[in-house]
Amino acid sequence: MPELPEVEVTRQGLLQHLPGRLVTDVSWSGCRLRKTIPHQLLVDHIREKRILTIDRRAKYLLVRMTDGAVLLIHLGMTGKLSILPANTTRHRHDHCILGLDDGHEMRFNDSRRFGLIEVWPAEQAREDEQNLSRRQGVEPLDGALNQSFLTALGQKHSAPVKTVLMNSRLIAGIGNIYANEILFAAQVSPLTAASKISPEDWQRLAEATLVTLQTAIAAGGSTIADFLGTNGNPGYFQLYFQVYSRKGLPCFRCGRSIIKTSLGGRATYYCATCQPQK
DNA sequence: CAATATACCTGGATGC
DNA sequence: TGCATCCAGGTATATT
Numbered sequence: 001m002p003e004l005p006e007v008e009v010t011r012q013g014l015l016q017h018l019p020g021r022l023v024t025d026v027s028w029s030g031c032r033l034r035k036t037i038p039h040q041l042l043v044d045h046i047r048e049k050r051i052l053t054i055d056r057r058a059k060y061l062l063v064r065m066t067d068g069a070v071l072l073i074h075l076g077m078t079g080k081l082s083i084l085p086a087n088t089t090r091h092r093h094d095h096c097i098l099g100l101d102d103g104h105e106m107r108f109n110d111s112r113r114f115g116l117i118e119v120w121p122a123e124q125a126r127e128d129e130q131n132l133s134r135r136q137g138v139e140p141l142d143g144a145l146n147q148s149f150l151t152a153l154g155q156k157h158s159a160p161v162k163t164v165l166m167n168s169r170l171i172a173g174i175g176n177i178y179a180n181e182i183l184f185a186a187q188v189s190p191l192t193a194a195s196k197i198s199p200e201d202w203q204r205l206a207e208a209t210l211v212t213l214q215t216a217i218a219a220g221g222s223t224i225a226d227f228l229g230t231n232g233n234p235g236y237f238q239l240y241f242q243v244y245s246r247k248g249l250p251c252f253r254c255g256r257s258i259i260k261t262s263l264g265g266r267a268t269y270y271c272a273t274c275q276p277q278k
Numbered sequence: 279c280a281a282t283a284t285a286c287c288t289g290g291a292t293g294c
Numbered sequence: 295t296g297c298a299t300c301c302a303g304g305t306a307t308a309t310t
C-alpha cells in the first residue's frame with residue numbers, strides 16, 4: 001500500500017490527534033511482524049509517556065515522545081494506522097494498540113505483517129535514528145532531488161531508470177505505483193538504462209517526482225485495495241493514475257494501448273509512444 | 279559493488 | 295461452489 005504520499009498523509013493525520021497525548025496503555029497481538037513487536041520496550045518506554053510529535057524519514061514514521069524516546073513504525077505493504085474511540089470494535093490483524101488519555105486509541109492493523117514496530121529508548125534514540133537514516137536515500141520533497149543529483153546518479157548506475165528511482169538506498173519513498181506514474185509524467189521509458197538518460201530527461205524526472213508526490217499527498221494518497229487515512233477516509237489519487245493498473249487501456253495522451261511488463265519482478269506500466277526507450 | 283533471487287505473510291481475483 | 299494458482303503498494307538478506 002503505502003509509498004511516501006500515503007505515509008505522509010498518515011503522518012499528517014496523526015498530527016491532528018497525537019501531540020500532547022499521554023499513552024495510558026499498550027497492547028499487542030501475539031503475531032510477529034517484520035520483527036517481533038518489542039513488548040517490554042513498549043511497556044518501559046512508551047506506556048505512561050507523552051507524545052511530542054510525529055516525523056517521517058523515507059517510509060518510516062517516528063513518533064517522538066517528550067523524553068526523547070521514539071516509536072518507529074513502518075506500514076509495510078498493508079499496514080494502516082487509525083485513531084478511534086477506545087470502545088470501537090477491534091479487528092483481525094490489529095497488532096499494536098496504544099491507549100490514549102483522551103479516550104481514543106491508535107491502532108496498527110496489518111494483514112500481511114510486512115510492517116515494523118520498533119522502540120528506541122531515549123538514551124540510544126539519536127544513534128538508532130542515525131543508523132536508520134544512513135540507510136535511506138535522499139528525501140524527494142527536501143529539494144535534494146534535483147537535476148545535478150540525478151545526473152550524477154545516472155553516471156553511477158546502469159540499471160533501468162525505474163529500478164534506480166525505486167532503490168530506497170538512493171532515493172527515499174518512491175515505490176512501484178509512483179515510479180510508474182513519475183516516468184510517464186516525465187515521458188521517460190522505465191526500461192531505459194539510467195546511464196543513458198539525458199540531463200534534460202533527468203530534469204524532467206526531478207520535476208515529475210516533485211509534482212507527482214505532492215499532488216498525491218494533496219489527494220490523500222492512493223487507495224488501491226485498502227489504504228485509509230487515520231480518520232478512515234480513503235485517498236483518491238488512484239483516480240488520476242495515468243499508467244499504473246491500466247494495462248491495455250488507451251494512453252490518455254496519445255491513445256495507444258498501455259503496456260504491462262515486468263522489471264525487477266515488479267509490474268511496470270508505460271506507453272511505448274509517449275515513453276520511447278533510448 | 280551491482281544485479282538478481284528469495285523470504286517474509288494474507289487475501290482478493292481469476293481460472294478450471 | 296470449491297479448489298488451485300497467481301498477484302499485490304516493501305524491505306532485508308543471501309547469492310551470483
